[in-house]
Amino acid sequence: MAGGTFKLSQPKVRPGVYANLKNGRQPTASGSARGTASIPLIGYDWGPRGKWIIISADSPDGHVAELGRSIYDETNSSMIMLQLLLLNAATVYVYIPDGGAAAKKTITVGSGSLTVTAKYKGTLGNTVKIVSVANPVDGFDVSVVINGSEVELFEGIKTMDELRGVSEYVDFSGTGDMAAFASATLEGGTDTVDGSGNSGISDFLDKSEKVRFNCMCFPSTESSLQTALLTKIKYIRESIGWKCQAVAPNFAADYEGIINLVNSFLYGDRSLTTAEACAWLAGATAGADYVTSLTYAQVTNATSVVGEMNNEASIAAIEAGQTFFSVDDEGNVILEYDINSKVHIDSETPQDIKKNRPLRVYDSFENDCLITFRPGKFDNDEDGWAVVEGLGRSMLQNYSDDGALTNVVLDEDFLVDTGRSVGDSMYLNIGLQAVDSAEKFYISIVAR
Structure with missing residues (x-):
């Protein structure tokens, strides 16, 4: 009698019993944890040049020798930015651009x-x-x-x-x-060599391609460096496929991957520059999950806003894709509106992409796909398609259960395009409707 294994796509010719032995534990979808931020310490006065220092919120002062001081040094701008990042980020990748000389x-x-x-x-x-x-x-x-x-x-x-x-x-x-x-x-130590600053930042941006960060703090107002930042974030998001964002001061990028911060706050007794305040927003954005909005998020240890806006200025700023700090009714310093710098949206782009909570849903799902569907892991046939669809629908269910997606129809919202999936190319069609936070309340009151 004939026997052996079988494939659903290849019916057997001879009568017989054909059996497949499969793992009873089905593969599960991988998740991309958030909480990773990065920052270049531009013009910093110590530390290893051109390499990453990875700081954990569990042991923030674990790199005192490399940084030359405690991150709780309130007199140093770079250390204050690390403090602000670690208020919400779990891990911070710190990079000191090359330049200068050793004493x-x-x-x-x-x-x-x-x-x-x-x-x-x-x-x-x-x-x-x-x-x-x-x-x-x-x-x-x-x-x-x-x-x-x-x-x-x-x-x-x-x-x-x-x-x-x-x-x-x-x-x-x-x-x-x-x-x-x-x-x-000791003597003769310098921080940078004339003309070396931009190349050091270029190296930082290039090396960022290998780091799976969620949000970068880019504390520079120099236009050429901001242009380089936009180019790199677009490349990482659209060519490499890892979805991330960056916060930069006064940078009207008109791109969902860039958050344009335009004011700052008083942190303790120190009036922060907008560039320094970017660290808080980058850490908060990195640490926020896909069911969290940072609209009206309170800034820890902030006592007042530097560059506070009135109502008209606030409306104009929001329409221009600017993010800024305000003061709430109780006197707390808050982030006014969790948006990015995207202003012009075409018909092919989700209309809610300028809001960061929905964007985090889309970005997190795409990152999860990048991690789960690894090249060479699945067969490009009916069996493989079934596994991929099962994993994808499991991801959709998880997002729906978490409150990140609504109107999910599992059998319709994650499908392999079997007509186009041939050779080594598999095509997936995915439908997502992100849940946003209620941030504008319109109340009609009828007197009776």
């Missing part, structure tokens, strides 16, 4: 010399002091001081060779016996 000092030690070079480029290195004092037991105690605070102490050092590779802040080189010496300050 350095050659110190006379007894009959020899000790060369000390800052671990990273930047002017913070010019505040580094090295001190050596006699240890009461044996050898010498060598201190590394930054900005007046001791960050490292190496005790009982007898030879300069013992200092090689031990510091997170400086590199020591020298041979011979250690000796005591007065405080020596």
Whole structure:
């Protein structure tokens, strides 16, 4: 008797029993978690150039040596932006564009010399002091001081060779016996090289292609850099396929991937620039899920609005695709309206795409598709189509259950186009109707 396995698309010729053994656990759709933000620290005075520093909200001060200071340093603009990002983002990818020079000092030690070079480029290195004092037991105690605070102490050092590779802040080189010496300050550190800033930002944007971030803080008002930002965000969204956004100050991009922030707020005692305030909005946008609107979201620790608008200015700003902060009836600083910079919408584009909550539904679903439907994972035949449709309808059901989609008809809203799906190309037709938040209430009252 004939037997073996079978495919629904290939009926057998001979009589027999044909059986397929399949995994009883059906594959499940993958989800793209939100909460990842990114930022370039433009002109920063310390840290590894041209590479990512990944900061987690669970341990925000886990990179003090690389940043040169605590992120809770209220005097530094870059650290304040990291604080604002981490109010709502779970993970922040930090990038310090290349440029500048490392501070350095050659110190006379007894009959020899000790060369000390800052671990990273930047002017913070010019505040580094090295001190050596006699240890009461044996050898010498060598201190590394930054900005007046001791960050490292190496005790009982007898030879300069013992200092090689031990510091997170400086590199020591020298041979011979250690000796005591007065405080020596490094010098020559610079933050950027003339003309290098734009290339450093270009490198940041290029490397962002490999990071699955949800929202980028781009704290620059320079028009050429903002144009480069728009080009890159469009490329990531439309060519790579990963849906993300960026927040930039005073940038009328007319594109759903760019949020145009036009004012700021007083954060504690500090009046933030619009560029600095972008960090709060980028972190909040990264952390917001597809059933959350940031309209009227309260800004933690903000005390007043810088550049507050009256009613007429607010209406004009919204119509121009501008995002801004306001003060609510209780005196809280809030985000007025969760929109992006998209203004002109053609007939082929969803009319609600300028609202960020519906956009997050569309973006999240597309990102989930990117993660779930991996090339080479599914057969392009009836069996494979059934699996893909099952996964897709499971995704639709999840979104519907979460309150992100409405009017879902599972058998109609996720279909493989079987007529066009041949060879290595599979075509999917998906219908989505995003749920938005009620943000404008029209009340008719009839007196009786």
